[in-house]
Amino acid sequence: MSAIFARIVAMIGAAMILMRRFGQGPEKPAIGGAPIIPEAKAQRIPTLKMPTARGWTDGHTPTAAPGLKVNAFAKGLKHPRWLHVLPNGDVLTAEALGVDGGRIRTPFDYAMYSTMKRAAAVGKSPNRITLLRDADGDGVAEERHTFMEGLNHPFGMAMLHGTFYVGNTDGVVAYPYSEGTTHIAAQGRRLADFKPAGHWTRSILASQDGKKLYVGVGSLSNIAENGFEAEEGRACIYELDLETGRNRIFAGGLRNPVGLAFEPTTGDLWTVVNERDGLGDETPPDYLTSVKDGGFYGWPYCYWGQTVDDRVLQNPGLVASAIRPDYALGGHTASLGLCWLPAGTLPGFPDGMVIGQHGSWNRSTLAGYKVIFVPFENGKPSGPPRDILTDFLAPDEKYSYGRPVGVTIGPDGSLLVADDVGDVIWRVTGA
Template sequence: MVRAKSLKRIDGMSDIFARIVAMIGAVMILMRRWGKSPHAPAVGAAPAIPEAQPQRIPTLKMPTAKGWSDGHVPTVAPGLKVNAFAKGLKHPRWIHVLPNGDVLIAEALGVDGGRIKTPFDYAMYSTMKRAAAVGVSANRITLLRDTDGDGVAETRHVFMEGLNHPFGMAMLDGTFYVGNTDGVVAYPYSDGATRIEATGRKIADFKPAGHWTRSLLANSDGTKLYVGVGSLSNIAENGMEVEEGRAAIYELDLTTGTNRIFAGGLRNPVGLAFEPSTNMLWTVVNERDGLGDETPPDYLTSVRDGGFYGWPFCYWGQTVDDRVPQDAALVASALTPDYALGGHTASLGLCWLPAGTLPGFPDGMVIGQHGSWNRSTLSGYRVIFVPFENGRPSGPPRDILTGFLAPDEKFSYGRPVGVKIGPDGSLLVADDVGDVIWRVTAA
């Protein structure tokens, strides 16, 4: 986290320097557009991934956070409607629904300005700040309750506060689990409680910083928790020693108290979901930067026990990243993901959508695409649906919610993150720029 003195020094740097960095970034984007024609999105089970074009300085482009004006809402797919389930939150990221129908929202913001050492680091920090992607974290979980069933939360309570960048949540057998950036903590919970004040018990430790989110998902019998832990860096540029235990999905055995890496080589696995017909674990992964607009694509994939998915040595199977010192044996073992989601879409949220939950949508996965910061033409900034048949993706993605990004790409009204089926069968979407929880239902 950024110390107070560091923040003061960073924010006090001259506007002239910031403008120069922005101008350099704009020129670089134009040069890249002129230098080669745009590629079609790398999407689907057999994507056309362009040849890597290593960038000495990565593309930096992000819209200014604007938020939603009164009456302005995202664009919804035909046959659906959207309303604000709750407004006025502070950077809502993740959603969990308790058995009694209460909706919990993790409000947190990653602050990583402590590694500002170069002009590009400063440009990155300034851009992220303008886009409302860095700042002071609320570090709390808020409880929302729709008491009259009208699709709007009438009451809210501070369920927990003083946490360390909370993200994932799970509730099992009277125990509430929180995925803080530095580990998973268990708390006693009573049905219907609107606040937890008891001291928690830490059941797993994880290294903070870098990709800071710690998503949680319980298995069907409640004996295990799966935890997504992202890498510290882009391509292990600080060495593999500091990446030990990262870029992986962990399995926590709640019966024995032990944990292990379930699958590795996953640069930043965030959303987790089970496909019910096969009981297979799936995740969405944010891939590496600095190789071009569509190279490599973020992806949706099933997760095999003991599987290795390439990071940092290779991507999309065994395509070697020449920027990284190689490990031939690990490259040879790398699995190819199941379904590409396009380059730098920042696909974060993931949940299973049973057929009929939304009219016209079969079984499949819903994905919250937070949106890019590192390509010449922005991608993501939408909620999409990937249909499934026989436990596998079975067709092209469909939009559920769009309109988070202005047509000229200068502003973002919102950025979708977590997605979850609500207690009434609606689809809930966390929007961390709009500070809204959106609710999608049949029109």
């Protein structure tokens, strides 16, 4: 019976997508510092559209921008999501799938679960961190070791002063580390507890002085539909003081802040944030923004500054205090990965931020499914985005070869990209 309901929901959803497209072309992407954001149109039936996961075969790879080339640094992984480079040059990747969302209560829940399963976005999670070593320096990791296992949906990683930190979905745990080791079996020391599930990723970034960790914690729901109490301690970035052991909310109102990076000239913390669903293909856009200590960025009450979401019981004081983000990245691009790219790292690219756009599942015309670059000058975005890797998505949008997530600078100065559908770590260099 549930399968029949799911088919009905899928058919209705497909009809709604056609209706939303009828009589109009695709909306112009809401991108940049002053985007044109279409008027919100609340959807009674949410858009549900996602390509079938296909993977990469027969030497097929993403397309690198002119002047760049791409090769597989490591293949045959299991849903690699995030990356970290150890001081000795070993590359770590956190392999995990999302936390089980619980009981399927409605036909739409079933349709969404079935769609996500077809797109390789749900399933049994590996819950491990794998170490990759390119000992001969040829750009391909010939050694592979299980660095840690039995974790609780690991994601963020950091290394400071002989201690390795892991962001599990339920908190941050510290482990002793010896340089060159290929496996950690020691019992961890818990530093902070977070509510699991919902937006389950827990990214980690060490402060520039090595005294603090910043941790991204996403919301449980889309717009606090389970109540505000369920969202306490969520939709924010935490600051963990490693000397005192105390933690606090550094900034809030960030629906799902994932990638974290510092801009080196100002020292400002930046993040990429996934915005809310159900208001249109480009409304509101995901965004890249600097993060102010004590700042509030709108969720769930409003978006892009003081644009009120009237589906939510309002708090006028918080709306008035909401900070407008710095740079729009387009609607529902699922911008997750973030790292600083110094000028000259890739030929022809100035200073700026690299962003892994995982790709949409909730708009009538798919978006994202690529790795982009946003140039910076004087500590701020300074121009339109440029593509680095594209063609993770088939032209007809029916299937995806891969979906980029985490990005980082490799030990040899290359750009590394985790692809959780292709089960590959890609390596980008000059051609």
